Amino acid sequence: MNIGKISIKNFRYKPLYTFLGVLMLSVSIALLLGIQKLDRSLKNQMENNLGNIDMVVGAKGSPLQLVLASVLHIDNPTGNISCTEAKTLAKNPMVEKAVPISYGDNYQGYRIVGTTKDFAFLYGATLDKGKNIERSMEVILGATLAERTNLKIGDTFQSSHGLAVLGSHEHDDLLTVVGIYRPTGKVIDRLLVTPLETIWDVHHHEENGKEVGHQDEHVNPDHDSEEGHHDEDNVLEEENKEITSLLVSFRNPMALLNLPRAINENTNMQAALPKFELDRLYQFTGVGIKVITGIAYAILAISCITIFVSLYRMVRDRAFDLALMRTYGASNFQLIKMVAYEGLLVAAISFLIGTLLSYLGIYLIFKMIADQYKQQMPIEFGYQEFLPTGFLVLTMVLFAIVFAIYPIVKMNISKILSHEK
C-alpha cells in the first residue's frame, strides 16, 4: 500500500463523478487542441498555396475574387486580360517572374490550367513520371488528381467546359496525359497543367465549329481594350489572344509599394496582393474560429471548476476518512499528495483522451476537406503544439488542487472525529 494506490482507489471509488470530470476536461482539451490545429493548418495551407506568388494581375473586379480564382483556384475568374498588356507588364524590371494562366475548363471537376513552364516553378513542383510538355493538347497531372482520377500517362480525355462538373458540355478535342507531378501539398496537386495554346486551340475550334457561342469567359475577343497597345515588336500571334490572369513574383519587396498601385491606376487591369487579400479574408472568417476558441476556453474553465468541486467535495465528503488517516499517523503532506495525485490523474487521463479526440476530429475534418474541396492537407501533430495547451491545463488543475486541499491544512481532526456522522 502507498499513497499512489490509495489515490487510484479514491479515483475509482465514485466512478460517475470521476467520469464526468474526465469527460468535461477531455472534451475541452480536444476542442482547444483541435481548433488550434485547424486554425494553423488552414492558415498554413492558404499561405502554402501562394507559392512564390507576390501579386496577381487580372481583369478589374473584386481583388479577393481574383486571388481566390487565380491563386487558390476556388472561385470564378473576374474576366480576361489582354496578352499584350500582360507581356508589357512582365517586362517591368521589378518583376522577377510573370506566369500567365488561362483557365475555364475542367476534367471531373478538376481545373485545367493553361500556362507556361514557369507555373511549376512557382510551386516547386517537379515531375514524378513522364516528360515535360512539348506541344499543345498535352497535359501534366497534379499528384492528388492523378491519384483520384484513373488517368495514367498516355491516356487521352475530353475536357468539359466551365469550372464545375455540372451543366457543362464536353469539348471535342482530346487532351493527352504526358506527365505527373510529385506531391507538393500545394494547389498544383489538384490541377491539370497544359500550355496556354491548348486552351486557345480548344476554344478557337469551337468558335469556328459552332454557330451558337456559349457564354465564354476566356475567349471573349474583347478588342476595345487593346486599341493603343499594338506592340511593334510583338510578332507572335498573341496580340488578339487573352489570358485570365498573370501571376507575378517580385524581384524585391519595394515593388509591393509601387507596382500594384501603378497597375490599378494606369491600366484597365487589376493587381491584387494574395497575402493581403487572404489576411483580409481571414479577419472575417477568423471570427468563427475566435468564437469557438472562446467557447473552448470557457469549457476548460468550467471543467477545471468541476475538478475543483469534485476534489473539494471529496475532501469534504471524506473528511472523516482523512481524519482517520491522520490518526493512523499520516502527515498533512501525505494527504495533500493523495488528493493532488487524484487531480493529476484526472488531468493526465483527460489530456490523453482529449488528444485522441482532437486527432479523430481533425482527421475527419481533413477528410471532408479533401473530399469536398479536393485539397489534401497533411495531418501532423508536433509535440510543441500540445505544450501550450498542456501547460494551461496543468496550471488550472494545479490551482483547482491547491484550492481543494486547503481544508486539509485547516483540518481539525479532533473536531471531525468527535462529530461523527
Add this chain to the structure above:
Amino acid sequence: MIRTQGLTFTYDTDDAVFNFPDISLPENEHLLILGKSGIGKTTFLHLLAGLLSPIQGEIQIGKVKVHQLSTRQTNKFRGKNIGLVFQKNHAIQSLNVIENLEARLFFAKQTLNQETMTEVLKQLDIADCKNKKVQELSEGQLQRLGIAMALVHQPKVILADEPTSSLDDENCNKVMNLLIQQAKAHHANLIVITHDNRIKPMFKNHMAL
C-alpha cells in the same frame, strides 16, 4: 504503561476549562472511564491520543513524554503506538477490508504479510470479508474491522470512544470481549470511555469524569 498528571485543556472558543484527574495504568491493565456526555470524555481521549494538546500537564506513554513532542513527532508516535476505536466510521470508504489494514500499517510505516493480516481478521471473525468493500459490511462486522484497525500495528495503547453505544446487548458483549481479549493478546493498555453502563462489570478499574 500510561500516565497523566494535571491535565488541563480549553477550547479557545469558549472559556470552559477542563481539569482531568490523573491516571496511572501499569502494563496489561485496562481502564473504563464513565461519564455523561458533554463533560469532556472525548476531549480527554483526544488528549491521550495526541489529537489535542493540553495547555498544562503531562502525558507519558511507555517512556515517551507525549506532551513534549512536536506535531510531526506526535503524528508519527500516534501512528505507531496508539490504536483508536470509534463509535462509527471505522475504516476508509474507498478501500476494501484488507486494503484498509494495509493502509493502516503503511501510515505506521510497518508491513505484515497477508497471512498475519488474515490471522488478525480471523480472530475477529471477519476473515471472510477480507475482499469486501467497507460499505458492504454489517454494523457488527464494521465494529470488528474498527478493532482490527486499532490493533493490527501492535500499539501500546488502545483508546476506544463509545465503542458500544450503537450496538445491541449481544453485539455489545461480543465487541467488548473481543476488545479486552485482543488488548491482552497484544499487551496493550485499553482505555474505554463510555456512558454505557452495560460494560461496567467487565472492567476492574473504573474512573468517573
